[in-house]
Amino acid sequence: MNEERTDRLLSALAHSGRRRMLDLLMEAPGISVKALASHFPISRVAVLKHVQLLEEAELVITKKRGRTRHLYFNAVPIQLLRDRWTTHYSAFFAERMADIKTRVEGRAMDEQESKRA
Amino acid sequence: MPEQPPSVFRVWIDATPEAVWHEITRTDEPIAAFFNNRMHLSGELQPGSRLAMRTGSGKWTGVVGEILEVMPLVRFAHTFKFTAYDDPECTVIYELEPKDGGVQFTLTVENLPVGTKTGKNMSSGGKLIVNTLKRSVETGRPSFGIRMLYVLFKVLEPISPKRCESDNWPIDGSRGTQS
Numbered sequence: 060m061n062e063e064r065t066d067r068l069l070s071a072l073a074h075s076g077r078r079r080m081l082d083l084l085m086e087a088p089g090i091s092v093k094a095l096a097s098h099f100p101i102s103r104v105a106v107l108k109h110v111q112l113l114e115e116a117e118l119v120i121t122k123k124r125g126r127t128r129h130l131y132f133n134a135v136p137i138q139l140l141r142d143r144w145t146t147h148y149s150a151f152f153a154e155r156m157a158d159i160k161t162r163v164e165g166r167a168m169d170e171q172e173s174k175r176a
Numbered sequence: 177m178p179e180q181p182p183s184v185f186r187v188w189i190d191a192t193p194e195a196v197w198h199e200i201t202r203t204d205e206p207i208a209a210f211f212n213n214r215m216h217l218s219g220e221l222q223p224g225s226r227l228a229m230r231t232g233s234g235k236w237t238g239v240v241g242e243i244l245e246v247m248p249l250v251r252f253a254h255t256f257k258f259t260a261y262d263d264p265e266c267t268v269i270y271e272l273e274p275k276d277g278g279v280q281f282t283l284t285v286e287n288l289p290v291g292t293k294t295g296k297n298m299s300s301g302g303k304l305i306v307n308t309l310k311r312s313v314e315t316g317r318p319s320f321g322i323r324m325l326y327v328l329f330k331v332l333e334p335i336s337p338k339r340c341e342s343d344n345w346p347i348d349g350s351r352g353t354q355s
Binding site for chain 2: 064087088089117131134135136138142
């Protein structure tokens with residue numbers, strides 16, 4: 060992955076709204092621009108601009124069917140970024156560390172919610 | 177059976193369309209991006225031909241399918257069925273588009289049956305396929321980790337499920353050599 064592509068990828072990810080868009084695309088592969096825009100308090104044109112940035116970073120793939128543009132999340136650039144700084148050895152332990160973090164934090168959130176209820 | 181939405185994977189490869197096309201359609205050597213399996217065809221690379229992805233020894237077959245579309249240097253599509261599962265076939269489409277002096281390579285997997293092992297494996301395996309293809313075409317070989325994984329596959333070959341034996345998945349007039 061060349062540096063220009065990495066810059067585009069990181070700059071596209073450096074925005075909470077765009078990260079939320081990727082979450083929504085993962086939850087609903089093939090979602091239309093209109094449906095995606097309904098999740099944000101900004102105009103469809105503004106959403107489209109963010110989608111274009113994500114497309115340029117290769118994080119989003121657009122497939123046109125009829126008059127509708129369907130959006131898909133592309134995990135490959137993130138995998139390439141991960142491959143750059145991990146070996147199979149470090150990935151093994153880093154994955155376990157990440158699993159522990161997710162599980163412990165999830166449990167803590169569950170406990171907090173049950174206390175509130 | 178209900179279907180999952182398509183899975184789409186895309187990567188830019190610093191190579192010519194010819195090099196990428198050769199890598200995804202070759203029958204003379206194992207294809208690193210296809211889990212080091214070798215593609216065997218029942219005839220020419222054309223719609224209607226049957227294909228089988230077999231191990232280097234030819235003894236085991238992981239995937240079978242039928243070629244749906246061949247547009248050299250642009251698009252290659254075939255049906256795809258894991259021999260290990262009873263799941264219905266899905267469709268894989270490879271698309272090549274010249275971009276920025278290289279190739280934009282897209283893999284789309286359609287007709288994935290919901291809740292099946294095929295659906296699960298193809299949703300995650302696509303990333304590995306396009307990544308390994310990029311690395312193989314750009315550097316001539318897959319990454320060290322993937323090479324190690326393929327060594328492991330070879331070691332584990334004898335304990336593959338019996339139903340995956342190539343004798344159970346013949347393709348007429350196979351032109352790949354099973355040595």
